[in-house]
Amino acid sequence: MFGFAWFNGRTLTDNAGEVMFSLVTDSVLSIGLTKEAVDAPPTRSFPYVPAAA
Numbered sequence: 866m867f868g869f870a871w872f873n874g875r876t877l878t879d880n881a882g883e884v885m886f887s888l889v890t891d892s893v894l895s896i897g898l899t900k901e902a903v904d905a906p907p908t909r910s911f912p913y914v915p916a917a918a
Contacts, residue, residue, distance in 0.1 A: 876900075877907040
């Protein structure tokens with residue numbers, strides 16, 4: 866639900882592609898990626914890119 870009283874948007878580790886595929890196909894679609902699929906979490910400051918391993 867969207868509104869001024871709630872947080873809107875996605876976190877940096879949300880699967881944005883899955884949302885877009887669901888919009889295009891007009892159905893619930895899951896490609897199986899979860900937040901645990903991220904190798905390294907984003908940093909707390911911009912540009913949010915973790916250091917290379």
